[in-house]
Amino acid sequence: MAEAIVKGLLHKRLTTPGQIGMFNRSNAERLEQLRNQYGVYTALEQSDKEKMLQSADIIFLAIKPKDAAESLRTLAPLLNGRQMIVSLIAGLPIRTIERLLGQTVPVIRTMPNTSATVGLGATGLSFSDAVSAHQRDLAEELFRAVGMTAVVEEPQLDAVTAVSGSGPAYIYYMMETMMAAGQKLGLSPQAARELTLQTVLGAAHMVIETGEEPAELRRKVTSPNGTTQAAIETLESHRFSEAFMHAMERCMNRARELGAEIERSAGE
Numbered sequence: 001m002a003e004a005i006v007k008g009l010l011h012k013r014l015t016t017p018g019q020i021g022m023f024n025r026s027n028a029e030r031l032e033q034l035r036n037q038y039g040v041y042t043a044l045e046q047s048d049k050e051k052m053l054q055s056a057d058i059i060f061l062a063i064k065p066k067d068a069a070e071s072l073r074t075l076a077p078l079l080n081g082r083q084m085i086v087s088l089i090a091g092l093p094i095r096t097i098e099r100l101l102g103q104t105v106p107v108i109r110t111m112p113n114t115s116a117t118v119g120l121g122a123t124g125l126s127f128s129d130a131v132s133a134h135q136r137d138l139a140e141e142l143f144r145a146v147g148m149t150a151v152v153e154e155p156q157l158d159a160v161t162a163v164s165g166s167g168p169a170y171i172y173y174m175m176e177t178m179m180a181a182g183q184k185l186g187l188s189p190q191a192a193r194e195l196t197l198q199t200v201l202g203a204a205h206m207v208i209e210t211g212e213e214p215a216e217l218r219r220k221v222t223s224p225n226g227t228t229q230a231a232i233e234t235l236e237s238h239r240f241s242e243a244f245m246h247a248m249e250r251c252m253n254r255a256r257e258l259g260a261e262i263e264r265s266a267g268e
């Protein structure tokens with residue numbers, strides 16, 4: 001996810017590689033690849049990581065929820081009151097970030113998605129009380145450079161995760177199935193892939209460019225007693241819509257569980 005944002009920011013020329021520093025826990029090969037590909041600074045040694053954090057204006061937290069508590073505890077003594085923290089971590093509440101840091105700092109909690117890589121990301125944002133108007137504008141500008149943004153109340157970020165954070169995976173899952181089914185029905189792998197891709201792209205563009213609701217556009221594809229009706233009825237007989245609704249609820253609840261797990265470990 002960090003790479004998606006860096007790639008998007010550089011592509012839009014919102015910053016320069018020399019203003020970006022990246023590090024991870026231990027994967028030197030991955031850092032070398034990022035340095036070669038984007039020209040960003042990277043740090044391997046602990047002392048270099050600390051210097052990078054101390055001199056940063058904006059610190060992006062792009063670590064997995066399971067690593068959040070330890071990382072935030074390590075980060076706490078390196079803060080100088082001037083940095084702004086931007087968290088991408090699913091489910092992790094601002095209050096837990098502040099608790100783990102042991103201080104009140106400007107925290108921007110976000111839920112982006114990987115489509116930021118190609119400038120078509122969708123990011124939900126919420127702000128802690130310590131975030132100034134200027135910092136809000138800056139954060140929105142950063143994420144607008146890689147797609148669209150929506151400012152929401154913090155609890156709604158878990159719903160944003162269910163819709164757009166994890167959303168690309170649902171579409172890829174559907175595409176995988178459409179391609180496999182196309183092949184099973186006799187198309188070549190290439191034809192099944194190309195037709196699926198163009199169908200997904202075209203459908204999204206139709207909603208954007210006609211301004212019509214998906215339900216209306218679907219109605220226009222569905223001839224009475226025709227092929228589409230037969231397909232949709234089959235999906236409904238398998239409770240597709242209900243299953244999808246359950247999946248998204250489960251996604252949102254999982255984000256909350258992840259946050260609660262970190263909160264528990266913050267108290268230990």
Ligand SMILES: NC(=O)C1=CN([C@@H]2O[C@H](COP(=O)(O)OP(=O)(O)OC[C@H]3O[C@@H](n4cnc5c(N)ncnc54)[C@H](OP(=O)(O)O)[C@@H]3O)[C@@H](O)[C@H]2O)C=CC1
Pocket residue numbers: 001002023024025026027061062063064065067070071088089090111112113114165166
């Ligand atoms: N992937 C997605 O589509 C989205 C992800 N997110 C959120 O983004 C976050 C990152 O996810 P994702 O990019 O998929 O995960 P990745 O596993 O790809 O990246 C996590 C990175 O964190 C590094 N890391 C772990 N512990 C530390 C540490 N103590 N200090 C420094 N670096 C550390 C890892 O380094 P190393 O490899 O060396 O261990 C790795 O580079 C998650 O919290 C996720 O919820 C949000 C929206 C979408």
Ligand SMILES: O=C(O)[C@@H]1CCC=N1
Pocket residue numbers: 090161165166
């Ligand atoms: O699967 C995950 O936990 C992360 C958060 C949103 C997308 N990927």
